[in-house]
Amino acid sequence: MSFKFGTAINCIDGRAQEPVIDFMKHKYGIDGVDMVTFPGVDGVMSSGISDAIVLIRNAVSISIEKHGSRIIAVIGHFDCAGNPGNREHHYANIGKAVQQVSSWKFDAEIVGLYVNDKRQIEEVT
Numbered sequence: 248m249s250f251k252f253g254t255a256i257n258c259i260d261g262r263a264q265e266p267v268i269d270f271m272k273h274k275y276g277i278d279g280v281d282m283v284t285f286p287g288v289d290g291v292m293s294s295g296i297s298d299a300i301v302l303i304r305n306a307v308s309i310s311i312e313k314h315g316s317r318i319i320a321v322i323g324h325f326d327c328a329g330n331p332g333n334r335e336h337h338y339a340n341i342g343k344a345v346q347q348v349s350s351w352k353f354d355a356e357i358v359g360l361y362v363n364d365k366r367q368i369e370e371v372t
């Protein structure tokens with residue numbers, strides 16, 4: 248049995264890591280999650296093309312092509328310092344971020360997740 252990877256495009260925030268890893272391991276039957284992190288990443292991903300998005304895409308491509316990941320989650324979370332805003336703001340950003348990742352045409356399922364104030368996962372898309 249080989250190690251099964253998933254991929255998360257997540258904020259740097261320490262509160263947003265374990266809930267995402269636990270959720271993805273259980274939901275998608277993977278053994279671990281490659282974490283691509285950037286502050287307020289749902290906001291970065293939902294605004295037009297940027298140098299940060301190019302770097303994020305390159306990092307994700309390693310997870311997909313070298314680790315064989317077939318699931319990519321894009322995450323926003325409560326009380327984000329890098330992308331301040333309420334739950335509706337993050338839901339909107341996560342939706343756009345999922346569209347951005349979809350445009351990359353990787354052979355993977357793409358989902359949007361929100362880590363709420365109780366550090367629970369909400370499935371946005």
Ligand SMILES: [Zn+2]
Pocket residue numbers: 258259260286287288324326327328329330
């Ligand atoms: Zn954050």
